[in-house]
Amino acid sequence: MGSTELPYMKTNPKIIFFTDFDGTITLADSNDFLTDNLGYGREKRRQGNYDVLHGRASFRDAFRDMLDSVKTPFNKCIEILQENMKLDPHFVEFYYWAEENNVPIVVLSSGMKPIISALFESLLGHKPRSHLHIVSNDVESRDGKDINTAGGWKIKYHDDSHFGHDKSLEIKPYAALPVDKRPTLLYAGDGVSDLSAAAETDLLFAKKGHDLVTYCEREGMPFTTFESWETILATTKDILSGKVSLKKVAEEGLKKVRTGVQLAIIASIALLLVVILDNKFRVLPASIHGHLPTHYAGYVVTDVTVVTCSSLNLFSSCKVNPKAWSRVEKDLYLRLGWTSSAYLQFQRKKEEELLASDKVVIDLKISRLTPQSSNDPHGGLIDWEQRPGGIWLKRTAKRHASDSQKVITSIDVLFGADAVDPRVGWEVKDTPLLLDSKTEELEARISIRRGDPPKTKKRIPRINENGKFKIMQLADLHLSTGLGVCRDPVPVEPVPGHKCEADPRTLEFVERLLDEEKPDFVVLSGDQVNGETSRDAQSALFKSVKLLVDRKIPYAAIFGNHDDEGNLSREQLMTILEDLPYSLSTAGPEDVDGVGNYIVEVLGRGTTAHSALTLYLLDSHSYSPDERQFRGYDWIKPSQIRWFKNTAQSLKTKHHEYSHMHMNMAFIHIPLPEYRDSSNYYRGNWSEAPTAPGFNSGFKDALEEEGILFVSCGHDHVNDYCMLNKDRDQKPSLWMCYGGGAGFGGYGGYGGYVRRVRFYDFDMNPGRVVTYKRLEYGEVEAKIDEMMIIDGGAVKGPDEHH
Numbered sequence: 001m002g003s004t005e006l007p008y009m010k011t012n013p014k015i016i017f018f019t020d021f022d023g024t025i026t027l028a029d030s031n032d033f034l035t036d037n038l039g040y041g042r043e044k045r046r047q048g049n050y051d052v053l054h055g056r057a058s059f060r061d062a063f064r065d066m067l068d069s070v071k072t073p074f075n076k077c078i079e080i081l082q083e084n085m086k087l088d089p090h091f092v093e094f095y096y097w098a099e100e101n102n103v104p105i106v107v108l109s110s111g112m113k114p115i116i117s118a119l120f121e122s123l124l125g126h127k128p129r130s131h132l133h134i135v136s137n138d139v140e141s142r143d144g145k146d147i148n149t150a151g152g153w154k155i156k157y158h159d160d161s162h163f164g165h166d167k168s169l170e171i172k173p174y175a176a177l178p179v180d181k182r183p184t185l186l187y188a189g190d191g192v193s194d195l196s197a198a199a200e201t202d203l204l205f206a207k208k209g210h211d212l213v214t215y216c217e218r219e220g221m222p223f224t225t226f227e228s229w230e231t232i233l234a235t236t237k238d239i240l241s242g243k244v245s246l247k248k249v250a251e252e253g254l255k256k257v258r259t260g261v262q263l264a265i266i267a268s269i270a271l272l273l274v275v276i277l278d279n280k281f282r283v284l285p286a287s288i289h290g291h292l293p294t295h296y297a298g299y300v301v302t303d304v305t306v307v308t309c310s311s312l313n314l315f316s317s318c319k320v321n322p323k324a325w326s327r328v329e330k331d332l333y334l335r336l337g338w339t340s341s342a343y344l345q346f347q348r349k350k351e352e353e354l355l356a357s358d359k360v361v362i363d364l365k366i367s368r369l370t371p372q373s374s375n376d377p378h379g380g381l382i383d384w385e386q387r388p389g390g391i392w393l394k395r396t397a398k399r400h401a402s403d404s405q406k407v408i409t410s411i412d413v414l415f416g417a418d419a420v421d422p423r424v425g426w427e428v429k430d431t432p433l434l435l436d437s438k439t440e441e442l443e444a445r446i447s448i449r450r451g452d453p454p455k456t457k458k459r460i461p462r463i464n465e466n467g468k469f470k471i472m473q474l475a476d477l478h479l480s481t482g483l484g485v486c487r488d489p490v491p492v493e494p495v496p497g498h499k500c501e502a503d504p505r506t507l508e509f510v511e512r513l514l515d516e517e518k519p520d521f522v523v524l525s526g527d528q529v530n531g532e533t534s535r536d537a538q539s540a541l542f543k544s545v546k547l548l549v550d551r552k553i554p555y556a557a558i559f560g561n562h563d564d565e566g567n568l569s570r571e572q573l574m575t576i577l578e579d580l581p582y583s584l585s586t587a588g589p590e591d592v593d594g595v596g597n598y599i600v601e602v603l604g605r606g607t608t609a610h611s612a613l614t615l616y617l618l619d620s621h622s623y624s625p626d627e628r629q630f631r632g633y634d635w636i637k638p639s640q641i642r643w644f645k646n647t648a649q650s651l652k653t654k655h656h657e658y659s660h661m662h663m664n665m666a667f668i669h670i671p672l673p674e675y676r677d678s679s680n681y682y683r684g685n686w687s688e689a690p691t692a693p694g695f696n697s698g699f700k701d702a703l704e705e706e707g708i709l710f711v712s713c714g715h716d717h718v719n720d721y722c723m724l725n726k727d728r729d730q731k732p733s734l735w736m737c738y739g740g741g742a743g744f745g746g747y748g749g750y751g752g753y754v755r756r757v758r759f760y761d762f763d764m765n766p767g768r769v770v771t772y773k774r775l776e777y778g779e780v781e782a783k784i785d786e787m788m789i790i791d792g793g794a795v796k797g798p799d800e801h802h
Contacts, residue, residue: 006173006174006177007133008104008106008133008174009174009177009183011102011104012102013102013103013104013183014102014103014183014184014240015103015183015184015185015186015236015239015240016103016104016106016174016183016184016185016186017098017103017104017105017106017186017187017188017236018106018108018167018170018171018185018186018187018188018197018201019105019106019107019108019187019188019189020107020108020109020167020188020189020190020191020194021107021108021109021111021116021136022109022110022111023190023191023207024088024188024189024190024207025087025088025091025107025229026085026086026087026088026119027085027086027087027088028084028085028086030081030085030111030115030119031063031066031067031110031111032045033081033084033085034067034070034072034077034080034081035066035067035069035070037080038070038071038072038077038080039066039067039069039070039071040066040069044069045066048062048065048066049062058162059162059163059164060157060161060162060163060164063110063155063164064154064155064164067154067155068154071150071151072150073147073148073149073150073152073153074114074139074147074148074152074153075147075148076148077115078114078115078118081115081118081119082118082119082122082123082466083518085119085123086123086464086465087123087124087465088228088229089228089229089465089606089607090228090229090230090232090233090606090607091229092124092465092605092606093229093230093233093606093607094229094232094233094236095124095132097233097237098131098132099129099131101240102131103131103236103240104131104132104133105131105132105133106133106135106170107132107133107134107135107136108135108136108165108167108170108171108197109134109135109136109137109165110136110137110163110164110165111136111137112136112137112138112139112155112156113134113136113137113138113139114138114139115139116134116136117134120132120134122466123464123465123466124465124466125465125466125467125605125764125765126765135158135167135170136158136165137155137156137157137158137164137165138155138156138158139153139154139155139156140153140154140155140156141153141154142154163196166196167194167196167197168196168197168199168200170197171185171187171197171200171201172200175200175201184202184203184239184246185200185201185202186201186202186203186204186205186236186239187201187203187204187205188204188205188207188226188232189204189205189206189207190206190207198223202222202246203222203223203224203239203246203249204222204223204224205223205224205225205226205231205232205235206223206224206225206226207225207226207227208225208226208227222246222247224249230607235249298350298409298452298453299348299349299350299409299410300348300349300350300351300354300360300361300407300408300409301346301347301348301360301361301407301408301409301410301411302347302348302349302354302358302359302360302361302395303346303347303359303361303393303395304344304345304346304347304361304364304387304391304393304411304446305344305345305346305387305388305391306332306342306343306344306345306387306388306389306391306433306435307320307327307342307343307345307388308340308341308342308388308435309340309341309342310339310340310341311339311340312339318341318342318343320343320345324347325345325346325347326345326346326347326348327343327344327345327346328343328344328345328346328411328412328413329343330343330344330413330536331343332344332389332413332433332435332442332444333438333442334415334442334444334481334535334536335535336438336442336535337438342389342435344389344411344413344433344446346411348409356397357397358397359395359396359397360395360396360397360407360408361393361394361395361407361408362382362394362395362396362404362406362407362408363393363394363406363408364391364392364393364394364408364429364446364448365384365391365392365429365431366389366390366391366392366429366430366431366432366433366434366446367390367392367431367434368390368434370384370386370392371384371392382394382395382396388435389433389434389435390431390433390434390435391433391446404451405450405451405452406450406451407450407451408448408449408450409449409450409451409452409453410426410448410449410453411446411447411448411449412426412446412447412448413444413445413446413447414428414445414447414536414538414539414542415442415443415444415445415481415482415535415536415539416442416443416445416480416481416482416483416503416539417432417443417482417483418482418483418503418504418507418543419443419445419447419539419542419543420542420543420546421447421542421546422542422545422546422548422549422550422580422581423449423579423580423581424453424454424456424581425449425450425451425453425454426447426448426449427447427448427449427450428445428446428447429445429446429447429448431445432444432445433445433446442482443482456581458554458582458583458584459552459554459582460554460601460603461520461521461554461584461600461602461603462602462603462604462605463602463603463604463605463612463613463762463764464520464605465605465606467605467763467764467765468761468762468763468764469520469521469602469612469613469762469764470517470518470519470520470521470759470760470761470762471519471520471521471522471523471615471759471760471762472513472514472517472519472521472522472523472757472758472759473522473523473525473667473712473714473739473757473758473759473760474510474522474523474524474525474528474544474739474742474757475525475526475527475713475714475715475717475738475739475740475741475742475757475758476525476526476527476560476714476715476717476739476741476742476743476746477506477510477524477527477528477544477742477743477745477746478502478506478527478528478529478530478562478741478743478744478745478746479502479503479506479507479528479529479530479534479540479541479543479544479743479745480502480503480530480533480534480540480745481533481534481535481536481537481539481540481566482503482533482539483501483502483503483504484501484502484503484506484530484533484744484745485502485533485745486500486501486502486505486744486745487502487744487745487746487747487748487749488747488748488749488753489505489744489748490748490752490753490754490755490777491777494777500744502743502744502745503543503744503745505744505776506742506743506744506745506755507543507547509742509755509757509776510547510742510757511547512780513757513774514547514548514551514553516774517759517774519553519759520553520554521553521554521555521556521600521602522548522553522554522555522556523555523556523557523558523615523617523667523712524544524545524555524556524557524558525558525560525667525668525669525712525713525714525739526557526558526559526560526561526563526620526668526669526670526714526715527559527560527561527562527563527669527714527715527743527746528540528541528544528557528559528560528563529541529544529562529563529564529566529573530562530566530743530745530746531562531563531564531565531566532562532565532566533745534565534566534567535566535567536566536567537563537564537566537567537568537573538568538576540566541573541576541577544557545557545577545580545582545583548582549580549581549582552582553582554582554583554584555582555583555584555585556583556584556585556598556600556615556617557577557583557585557596558585558596558617558618558619558620558667558668558669559573559574559595559596559619559669560620560622560669560670560714560715561621561622561623561633561634561669561670561715562746564622570594570595570596570619571587571595574586574587574595574596575587584600585598586598588619588643589643591639592639592640592642592643593619593621593637593639593640594618594619594620594621594637594640595619596617596618596619597617597618597619597640597643597644598617599614599615599616599617599647600614600615600617601613601614601615602614602615604658604660604764605764608658610654610655610657610658610659611651611654611655611658611662612658612660612661612662612663612764613662613663613664613665613762614651614655614662614663614664614665615665615666615667616644616647616648616664616665616666616667616708617666617667617668618636618640618644618666618667618668619640619669620633620634620635620636620668620669620670620713621633621634621635621637621670622634624693624694624695626695629694629695630693630694630695631694632691632692632693632694633670633691633692633693633694633715634670634693635670635693635695635696635697635699636668636672636697636699637697638697640699641697641698641699641702644699644702644706645702645705645706648664648706648707649706660764661764661767661792661793662793663709663762663767663769663790663793664706664707664708664709665708665709665710665711665712665760666703666708666710666711666712667711667712667713668711668712668713669713669714669715670691670692670693670713670715671690671691671692671713671715671716671719671736671738672692672693672696672699672700672711672713672736673692673693673694673695673696673700674692674696674700674723674725674736675690675692675713675723675736675738676689676690676692677723677725680723680724680725680726681723681724681797681798682721682722682723682724683721683722683785683787683798684719684720684721684722684738684773684785685718685719685720685721685740685753686719686721687718687719687750687751687753688716688718688719688750690716690719691715691716700725700734700736703734704725704727704733704734708734709734709735709769709789709790709793709794709795710722710734710735710736710737710760710769710771710789710790710795711734711735711736711737712736712737712738712739712758712760713736713737713738713739714738714739714741716738717740717741717746717747717748717753718741718747718748718749718750718753719738719740720738720739720740720756720758720773720785721737721738722735722736722737722738722771722785722787722789723735723736723737724736724795724797724798726797732794732795732796732797733795734795735789735790735795737758737771737789738758739757739758740755740756740757740758740773741753741755741756742755742756742757742776743755754775754776754777754778755775755776755777756773756774756775756776756784757773757774758771758772758773759771759772759773759774766791766792767790767791767792767793767794768788768790768791768792769788769789769790770786770787770788770789771786771787771789772784772785772786772787773785
């Protein structure tokens, strides 16, 4: 066969790059995902892998059995994978570089071609270009059925080999070319099934931490390791330019692996010996011990108690001795005790301050009965020590117990049967304090943190590889301390015979939408906390974000007129929010009116540092400062408008450097006065008069001047429309939307209003934004009032989409 008959030689490349797909180009294996989630499950799949490794079954048969267990229609399988699969973040950069430098990419896969093609189209944002080729297994009908029906498809193997697809067959003709015509052949893979293909190439990129590295080392195969396609790109560039030889890359790869293994073994043995000796005999000085990986350098709790005091008893006091004790600054009666107060107090010390007689708390329980004693892992039986309020402590004076991940390092109090703690490493005790009937009614609960608090990095949101990004707006959750009381629920009883409880029903609704819609970012647009029913606003605030933290979804919050009507000010609430996992909330500049004037930048796809979306979030305050002249609610202040305009203008140059379309939007709580203009086109429910400020500070004009495409608010729970504003030339200039009230702790009514949540679905490829709402009751699967509001990166009216 001449070189002209080989398809990858048509452009006379210097390098041909062959690569595996699942787990190499993608971060997860698509076939494993289908089996684990739609087929017979992870456990049975892993048993099949074990049987193959031990010669009890062939890969071909085990792989077919695995996919045969998936009965979902084939087109639905593709849709599910498109929602869940992600590319290695650096592969896209390699893909475009390869196209520019005449490097064909040949994907050799045991997967099915329609799935691979669809994933590439979805994740790249376009159909694979001519330099990318796919050679893989295929799909075919089962017993003449339509493959897009349940149980209607099966895998069609590429050849009759043991693996169903012998990847080496595709490479051998190129490896057999004369030396003067033969290009450099490279291969990237992660599994043992890639060995036969890699053996035909000049250099293998083996994924670090996988079995393939061990096999290559044992077989003497030239290889280098990679963790991401960033490494592959850099090395391939150097090979193409002649900066390094294949031999040198392979030698350095093998040397790194062997040196790394040797050093790791030596270091591990040395560290283990030091730790063992130090734990038993404290052979190291405190300055060195403090830097050991097991050492916790912060405070550890040594005792916990409850103190009560009464205004009728002159000899009782809740004052704390600051030299010996600290206390959680929350009255356990939530200021509802006529004459009594109670506080949780605790002692804590740094490890280097601990005396031989000091004990550290390694466990805490709330119980009316004595908990069962247990053995100390360091030897001996530890008895529980009783404290007021049903508190039982397990304490130990054993050496280095303070370095254990069991030791309690911080303590707090939350309230309510539904209390949760979104902070990493914290856990809320199941049983409330048993001080008396009042604290039991209020469900005062201890939350503890164990061990060294983990360091969490702020997660910067980024456009997905397929160019899409979804924002969920949670407006007016109105959460309480405790379960809350439902206002105007529809229906009154979610389940016949079950009383409506506001917060559980609100959060069940939010949880369902999070799991169905899978947003990339969430905006909490005010009134997360229903201040009137939140004597402990921290407990209510924690509930508003726990579901997001559990799903690792980044979010940003602004405040409404009710958030700070509980026991915490806006400043205190924002201080809490700033430290929570996945929160991008911040107080903003001190010289600007309000708390929470800031931006969130959503970066473009891949590895770019350029922003693709800018979200402006502003504090719209609470009630009018001049009720006599301007009744109702407050307005965006001049200092905020100056900050907004200065920020927007300062970012324009940077945003223009982005090679794709950049879009701007804004979120506030209280609607702008222009929301009242019924002569404008709008779509959605206008069920109550918009309670916008009586004074117009001109913020709408500023939004238009700085190129904001849409602004979205909350506040008026039963309004959920989007209104189109036009400029002087009658061209669409700004969409003004409502989120729609989501929480059952806030008012509803107005003819049977169903709680709802608004979504903004971005597709950066055409520069398009589609918005819609989802309901808590009734048409729960429908996208209500779905419409395109942005197209080509510009505001579009309803008549321009038809």
